[in-house]
Amino acid sequence: MPDTWLDIAPDAHFGPSCLPYGVFSTPDRPERRVGVAIGDHVLDLGAAARAIGAPFAGAVSGASLDPLLASGRPVWEQVRAAVRSWLADPVREGDLRPHLHERAGVQLHLPFTVGDYVDFYSSEQHATNVGRIFRPDQQPLTPNWKHLPIGYHGRAGTVVPSGTPVVRPVGQRKTPADAAPLFGPSARLDIEAEVGFVVGAPSAHGERVPVASFADHVFGVFLVNDWSARDLQAWEYVPLGPFLGKSFATSVSPWVVPLQALDAARTAPPVRDPEPLEYLRDAEGEPWGLDISLEVRLNGHLLSRPPFSTMYWTPAQQLAHMTVNGASVRTGDFYASGTVSGTGRGEFGSLLELSWGGKEPVRLPGGAERSFLEDGDTVAITATAPGADGTVIGFGEVTGTVVPARL
Known part of the structure; x- marks a missing residue:
């Protein structure tokens, strides 16, 4: 750790190499x-x-x-x-x-004024798991998945700082066994452990931001919990995608780690097959995979350790795709990676995967089980990355406690 006149432990997550x-x-x-x-x-x-x-x-x-x-x-x-x-x-x-x-x-407090918010879907393992859960008799990945970073525009007005209570959402839901839609509180409230990227320098309307210009526009990195009402989402998302099942709350961590602090965490992303179109190809010698290790806890119990390094699409490619049609980005816009999941159950970033759609509940200390969140549950997501000279870069945490629906 670099010298400082402050008394700081050598393994401190917020040392002089981090400075969020x-x-x-x-x-x-x-x-x-x-x-x-x-x-x-x-x-x-x-x-x-x-x-x-x-x-x-x-x-x-x-x-x-x-x-x-x-x-x-x-x-x-x-x-x-x-x-x-x-x-x-x-x-x-x-x-x-x-x-x-x-x-x-x-x-x-919320560290910046949120402009637009985009959420991606860039973990191959997460997308594969979701496909196997919901479409067991079909190919798990959609035909476009390996050709472009799939995403949707979220609701900036309900982005909330860590610690803000999350009110259980209400809305329509319908299972195949129901004759008609039901209305009421979500019974399948879930989390999604993600990483967020905030735009500093804007781009002009009509211009693209190439992969190589990522660091000229993105200021820093933080943690995101994209709360999801799976039952509302399942009924509403065809044909236009997420809406009320996602828009009720998105929690963000209060500390923004500057992109410069993550130089030692940069790593090559997974091999892409097929090779992406030219505008999505990694800049020569400038990979933007990031070796960030997340941890997800429910009521203090460690559920999983999702590895961000396995993400198929990098944040640089996500920004390039988001602007390739000429859409501009503004100061305060941010985008999230999508759920981070690895190859084993101990690396999944959502309860949907951890409980395999509710069929295999997660066991908690004391004998309790969860398929999805109950009122009073508290979720905390933390993360670390390698820093310069063997130091550790910390991201703090993003937390939220579920409170009952307001009927």
């Missing part, structure tokens, strides 16, 4: 401020930048990350380099100490 950004407030000062997590502390970045006279102080002094996101890659790199330098230079300790807060004592 968030928005926080404190009991004595309720206004929202941009912060950087370092060890067990949060640095009030705007106050520190103003005290030092940093040229980027204006970009980090607001109530959200929006101005920093819009500043573009050169400023992102300047801010990160400056913060790392300040934390390594003992001369700066006197400037920064007054602006450090105990992380356990701050309140965290």
